[in-house]
Amino acid sequence: DHGLSEADPEVSSIIKKEKERQFKSLELIASENFTSRAVMEAVGSCLTNKYSEGLPGKRYYGGNEYIDELEILCQKRALAAFHLDEKKWGINVQPLSGSPANFEVYTAILNPHDRIMGLDLPHGGHLSHGFMTPKRRVSGTSIYFESMPYRLDESTGLVDYDMLEKTATLFRPKLIIAGASAYPRDFDYARMRKHITYRIDTCWKIADAVGAFLMMDMAHISGLVAASVVANPFEYCDIVTTTTHKSLRGPRGGMIFFKKDPVLGVDLESAINNAVFPGLQGGPHNHTIGGLAVCLKHAQSPEFKAYQNQVVSNCRALANRLVELGYTLVSGGTDNHLVLVDLRPLGIDGARVEKILDMASITLNKNSVPGDKSALVPGGIRIGSPAMTTRGFKEKEFIAIADFIHEGVQIAIDAKGLVSGSSKLQEFLKFVVSSDFLLTDKVS
Ligand code: PLP
Numbered sequence: 001d002h003g004l005s006e007a008d009p010e011v012s013s014i015i016k017k018e019k020e021r022q023f024k025s026l027e028l029i030a031s032e033n034f035t036s037r038a039v040m041e042a043v044g045s046c047l048t049n050k051y052s053e054g055l056p057g058k059r060y061y062g063g064n065e066y067i068d069e070l071e072i073l074c075q076k077r078a079l080a081a082f083h084l085d086e087k088k089w090g091i092n093v094q095p096l097s098g099s100p101a102n103f104e105v106y107t108a109i110l111n112p113h114d115r116i117m118g119l120d121l122p123h124g125g126h127l128s129h130g131f132m133t134p135k136r137r138v139s140g141t142s143i144y145f146e147s148m149p150y151r152l153d154e155s156t157g158l159v160d161y162d163m164l165e166k167t168a169t170l171f172r173p174k175l176i177i178a179g180a181s182a183y184p185r186d187f188d189y190a191r192m193r194k195h196i197t198y199r200i201d202t203c204w205k206i207a208d209a210v211g212a213f214l215m216m217d218m219a220h221i222s223g224l225v226a227a228s229v230v231a232n233p234f235e236y237c238d239i240v241t242t243t244t245h246k247s248l249r250g251p252r253g254g255m256i257f258f259k260k261d262p263v264l265g266v267d268l269e270s271a272i273n274n275a276v277f278p279g280l281q282g283g284p285h286n287h288t289i290g291g292l293a294v295c296l297k298h299a300q301s302p303e304f305k306a307y308q309n310q311v312v313s314n315c316r317a318l319a320n321r322l323v324e325l326g327y328t329l330v331s332g333g334t335d336n337h338l339v340l341v342d343l344r345p346l347g348i349d350g351a352r353v354e355k356i357l358d359m360a361s362i363t364l365n366k367n368s369v370p371g372d373k374s375a376l377v378p379g380g381i382r383i384g385s386p387a388m389t390t391r392g393f394k395e396k397e398f399i400a401i402a403d404f405i406h407e408g409v410q411i412a413i414d415a416k417g418l419v420s421g422s423s424k425l426q427e428f429l430k431f432v433v434s435s436d437f438l439l440t441d442k443v444s
Contacts (some may be wrong), residue, residue, distance in 0.1 A: 016414060025361040027391075030338040030384025031181065031220060033249045034293070034391065036298065042290035043251045051283045055273060067286050074289050077296035078255060084234060088260055090269045092276050093292060094284040095254030098219045098243035102128040102177075103140060105239055105256060108275035109213055109266055110174055114142055117168060118177035119159065120149035122368040124340070126181045126217065148173065154370045157331030157340075159183075161191050168196050168212070178233065179217030179241075182367050182382050184319075185332040189216065189236035200227045213263060215239040221336055223247030223386065226299045227308030230336055238263045239272070244288075247311065247337055247386045250295030253288040263400040307389060311337045317395035321402035330369055330380065337385050342369045344379040348413050353381055356415070357408040362401075381405075 005012040022034070047070070053060040056068040056075075074093045079086055095101035106116070118129025118141075125131070127139045130147030137143045148171045150164040168176065176196060178187040197212045216233035222242040224230040233240050240257040244250035256276070258268035277284075298304055313334070319329055319339045330340040341351060350366030357364060369380035383405070385398065393401075 004181065004199070019414045021361075023362045026404070027387040028362065028364040028383045028385075028401070029387070030365075030382050031243075031246045032384070033246060033386045035245065035249055035251060035295065039249075039251055039291040039294045042294050043287050045287055045290060045291045046287070048287035050286050051362040052286060053277060053283050055277075063253040070286065070293060071284070071289055074296065077293055078257075079298070080092035081296045082240075082257065083228075083232075084257070088232070090260050092256045092258075092273055093253075093289055094276050094281060095241075096262060096281060096285060096288075097252060097254045098126075098217070098241065099128040100244075100280060101241045101254035101256050103127075104280050104335050105215060105241055105272060105338065106141060106145060106175070107279055108271040109239075109268070110145060113146055114175070115146045115171055115173040116175045116177065117143070117148050117150055117164070117171065117173040119180050119183070120151045122372060123149075123152045123370050124180040124182040125149065126179070126219070127393050129177045129179070129217065131345065148247060149192065152330075152370045157370060158185060158328075159187065161188060161195070163198050164192075173212055175213045175215060177215050177217060178237070178301040179215075181220060182338065182340055184329070184333050184336060184340055185331050186231045187216070187233070189214075189231060189233050213238045215241065217241045219243040220246050223249060223299070223304075224308050224312065224336055227305040229305075229312050231350065232347075239268065244292050244295065247308070248295060249307075249386070251288045251291030253285065253292055255292075308427055311385050311389045312395065314389050314393060314395055314398040315339060318383065318385060318398040318402050321399045322405070325402065325406050327406075339383050340367060340369060341381050341383065342379060343381065343409065344371075346367070346409065346413060348409065348416060350378045351411055352412045352416065356412045357405065359409060360404070362404060362408060364405075 031340050050067055051061045052064045052067045056071045056252060071093060073273060075091050078093060079089060095104060104211065109409050110116070115404045116130050119125030121127060121131040121367050128141055129140040130145065130149065131139045132142040132147055138411055141147060148167060150167060151160055152158060153160040168226050178189060178192055178193060193214055214237045216237040218225050218233055218240055219242050221230055224247055225232060226248065236260050241253050242248065244253040244255060256272055258272050260269055262268070315334050322341060328342040328345050343353060354366040364381055366378045367380045367382040368378040373378045388397070
């Protein structure tokens with residue numbers, strides 16, 4: 001049995017190049033992070049060999065005594081990491097990633113074509129919350145369920161709760177989804193619970209029907225939630241889903257937390273567990289569950305709390321410096337791990353800036369900002385602090401990052417305005433900023 005470099009030099013060399021890229025670049029994609037060596041050891045272990053369809057103690061295959069022990073440990077650590085009472089909250093740690101976790105919740109509690117409301121993708125929401133365009137139902141969620149997105153108030157960059165409330169009262173969704181992929185502020189869960197689901201409950205009681213569930217997809221901020229540096233969605237939500245590989249800094253996977261007591265007459269525990277398996281998945285990825293258990297142990301440590309505080313503090317330093325440099329930030333700033341910069345006042349778009357910064361090994365992503373006319377040429381960039389905070393960066397380094405980004409933006413603006421007859425480098429930059437191959441929309 002050979003090691004990778006001997007058995008497959010081709011793949012081994014690609015991994016080496018990717019490792020070097022990760023090591024050398026300034027990684028600012030808000031949904032990415034560097035997981036620990038301990039997590040990677042568990043993910044690269046013999047756990048990947050085992051089939052274990054079902055739940056601990058109720059498997060469809062033999063030989064699962066250690067896998068049961070592992071999954072129970074992972075569940076317990078997950079509940080502890082999020083300060084949850086085992087009597088009140090249950091968890092499924094088998095979802096393969098964030099999008100499957102969300103779809104599993106939908107199929108657990110909704111019938112096909114039931115109505116849902118999530119934050120619109122161009123306003124910071126995620127595809128899996130029901131994205132559709134006037135021409136096309138893009139996400140599976142919008143194909144199988146009827147989706148009516150809520151949006152931001154474009155003048156403040158904050159969720160327009162008044163409009164959400166009005167629309168929800170008319171649309172009467174069975175599920176309202178909080179959470180986002182590009183929203184720099186906290187959600188007001190209390191408002192979503194008391195004013196939105198309550199009103200719908202009342203409305204639907206009159207119609208002799210059921211009310212709305214409130215779910216939070218905390219994928220981006222789960223590390224911040226575990227460290228209690230942002231608002232706690234568990235106080236108000238019936239169901240909380242998450243990925244495990246963003247601010248939580250674990251392996252690539254997903255989790256679903258659910259209330260143990262029935263909600264709106266639904267036993268969430270059995271509905272969600274059955275939706276995960278046999279509903280939508282087969283055998284759990286036990287190597288991921290192993291890595292997740294390791295991550296969740298770390299998530300309970302004082303170092304993890306200090307790390308998450310640093311993530312927020314670094315992000316704030318970055319935001320403040322960008323404001324000093326004259327940039328417009330959606331919502332004016334940040335309360336979490338990301339900032340969303342509106343580049344439109346500068347006459348440049350996110351696609352060109354992303355490309356220029358990529359050439360300087362600064363990795364971030366172009367992003368829609370509220371009011372964008374075209375999804376193909378988004379007017380902003382999203383910048384996140386979790387990954388470089390893991391690499392040890394503090395406020396001072398994030399201020400320097402803001403200055404680097406500023407230089408990149410200036411180059412993009414200059415290059416866009418160049419006239420012919422300029423130097424080779426300028427010609428190249430001109431080609432880069434003018435070519436259409438940049439203008440594909442990234443929607444994750
Ligand atoms: N939910 C949110 C809020 C996200 O931002 C993402 C991914 O970026 C997901 C779900 C989907 O996660 P995955 O890519 O693991 O399917």
